[in-house]
Amino acid sequence: MQAEPDYHDLAEQIAQAIELHYRHWIASHPQEQLYAYVLYTDPLMGSVEMTVLSEQGLEKIAHAYQESGDPASLEQLKQQLRWSVADSPYCGEQQDEFDAINNRLWKMQDYVNEIDDDDQAFDDYIDKMSHILASALNQTRKHVLNNSEELLLYVDFGDMGEEEREWFLEHCNGKEQIHWFKETGGLEQ
Template sequence: MHPEFAREIADAASVTYRALLAAHPDEHFYAFALYTDSGAMTVVPAANSEEGLKRVRERMEVGDDEKAPEFTWATGEWAYESAEADSFNPLCERLAETVLGPEIPEAKFGEFFRDLQRDMIEALRLLDQEGLFGTGAAREKITLFVTISDDNGAEALENESARTLNPPAVFDRFINRYA
């Protein structure tokens, strides 16, 4: 896109995260992620809280004693997947126009897709540096990462982004999420 795209993603993500905190002040958010699709036409936020996870597990009839890490870590299963996401609409429109237009020939798509992923990681890094997700012990309660919906490259991107974005203890918990 352009050099300021990461900042634009960060601004949209900040609006989303603050709106979620305001709408659900009694919930304990443990994860916030940005995801895209394999066609690089979207950037979408997703968040989950301990309370949201419990509601999803109850709705899906998954007992508290059952290991079901997909409910904890798969953004498509989260209580706040694409919630409060209106601020992302202009970004998604621009991405779709760019991908479908003549600017990105097929031979350059891979580079464009990698750049988008880097911008998404950078957006979360900027917000983390600004303290949006807390500091110290409060920051260690939330995991940040970037993913791709329904894509074989999702787990590698999740792991790479989580390593970059989180304190070591948070990353260690995340990397063992499916163990």
């Protein structure tokens, strides 16, 4: 059996990569009005990338849906697509900053693959990694965003359940941000 992964300074390394990504992304898209900055991963947290959600990107993708024949109005599409991380035109854009971290996370998967998903060690791994990702986003809020709560920060993965999504929201955002997320269709109310 593989030894338990080394989690030492992983949150700090991820936070540094997020900061580099954020600064590069903002410099490349100075006119975009961001509303969420999402750490996108898979259920086993074997890799990470950033997805940026912006009003302009939302408008762009809603128009693309209309042009492809979707009969919904532009406003309906924007409401439906607002929290669709995979539909963002900026999903996975400018990801070079995460190469070293993803190599490290990928190597950790050898350990995860040897554990049964009903084993306590599996739950412990998921719990540790969830806290590491939340910590990295909180470090970003503190050191990059100067504790501003204008930007919603959270973790997402494709088949994430509402309970998991809410856990990350609560650990990375204030009550007003969570309320806005729910109000705009991000969580079932």
